[in-house]
Ligand SMILES: Nc1ncnc2c1ncn2[C@@H]1O[C@H](COP(=O)(O)OP(=O)(O)O)[C@@H](O)[C@H]1O
Ligand SMILES: C[C@@](O)(CCOP(=O)(O)O)CC(=O)O
C-alpha cells in the first residue's frame with residue numbers, strides 16, 4: 001500500500017488556573033489557543049527516518065535498522081533512555097530531549113506494529129517536518145502539541161487499517177490512543193507531567209482537567225478574552241516541576257495547603273463560569289491575582305512576570321503566569337468593559353519592556369489532519385518557507401481542508 005503524504009496540526013494551550021497543583025491531582029482550568037504546531041509527513045523510498053525540526057535547528061536522519069523496536073515495559077521512559085544513547089551523542093539539551101521523545105515513541109509504536117504484523121515487509125522511511133507557531137519553552141504547551149503531532153503521524157504510519165480509510169482522519173477511538181502516546185512523550189520532556197497539556201492538544205476546547213478523571217467542558221470560558229504575553233525569558237518545565245517537588249518534600253505542611261488553595265480557585269471558577277456572568281466578572285480579577293500570589297509563594301514566578309503583573313494591574317487588568325513559570329508567558333484577563341485604548345496602552349507598555357504579546361482565540365479544535373495527496377506542492381511549500389526559518393504562510397495553511405480526528 002502506498003502511504004500518502006499528510007499534515008497534522010495540534011494546538012497550544014493556556015492554563016487559566018491550576019498549573020503545578022494539577023501535577024498533584026488537583027483540578028486545572030485550561031483551553032486550547034489559536035497558535036498551533038504543524039507536521040508534514042512525507043513517505044520516502046528509502047529506509048531512513050528523517051526528522052526536521054527547524055524551530056530547534058535540528059535536521060537529522062537515522063537508518064531505520066539503528067532504532068531498536070522495544071515494548072513499553074518500564075513505568076517511566078527515562079528507564080529506557082540507555083537503549084537510544086548511541087543515537088543521542090553530541091546533541092545539545094533541547095535537541096537531545098526532542099530526539100529522545102521521538103525515538104521512544106517510534107520504538108514502541110513500531111514494536112506494537114511488528115507484533116501485530118509479524119510477516120509484513122519492512123516499512124519504507126519517511127521525513128517528519130514540524131513547524132510550530134507556539135513559542136518553544138514558553139508555557140503554552142509547545143511540547144504537548146509537538147508530541148500529539150508526532151504520535152498521530154506515527155500511528156498513521158504504522159497503522160494499516162487507518163490508512164485504508166479514504167478520510168484523512170483516524171477513527172474516533174484513536175484520540176485516546178494518541179493522547180496516551182503523547183503523554184508518554186511528555187514524560188520524556190517533563191519528567192512528571194499531569195497530562196493536562198496533551199489532553200488539550202488532542203481534544204481542544206476549554207476544560208476542567210483532573211488527573212484520572214473525566215474532563216469537563218467549560219463552555220463559558222471560550223468566550224472570554226485574554227492577552228498572552230511572552231516575557232522571552234526561557235524556562236524549562238522539567239526543572240520548574242522538579243523545583244516544586246523538592247519544595248514540597250521539604251515543607252509538605254506548607255506546600256500542600258497552597259496546592260489545595262489553587263484547587264479551590266479552579267473550582268470557584270467552575271462554579272462562576274456556569275452561573276451569572278456579572279458575578280463572574282466581579283470575581284475573576286481576584287481569582288487571577290490570588291492564583292498568581294500562590295504560584296509566587298511556590299517559587300515559580302520570575303522578576304519579569306512580577307513586573308508584567310504590575311504593569312497590567314496599573315490598567316486594572318489582572319495577570320498571572322501561565323504554564324510552568326520561571327519565565328515564559330503570562331495571561332492577562334481582559335474584562336468585557338475594557339476599552340480598545342486601554343488594551344492598546346497595555347500592549348505598548350509590554351512591548352516597551354521587550355515582551356511579545358499574542359491576541360489569540362481560545363477553545364478551538366484539537367488535533368486535526370489533512371490529506372494532501374492532491375496538493376502536495378501547495379502543502380510542502382508551507383514547509384519550504386520554514387526551512388529558512390521564516391514563519392509558515394498562514395494563508396496557505398488556512399486554505400487547506402482540515403478535518404478533526
Ligand atoms: N516546534 C518544536 N520543534 C521541536 N521540538 C519542540 C518543538 N516544540 C516543543 N519541542 C520540544 O519541547 C521542549 C519544550 O517543552 P517545555 O519545556 O515543556 O516547554 P513548553 O511550555 O513550550 O511546553 C523542547 O525542548 C523540545 O524538546
Ligand atoms: C507546570 C504544569 O502544570 C504545566 C506545564 O506547562 P508548560 O510545559 O509550561 O506549557 C506541568 C503539568 O501540568 O504537567
Ligand SMILES: [Mg+2]
Pocket residue numbers: 141142143144190197237
Ligand atoms: Mg511543555
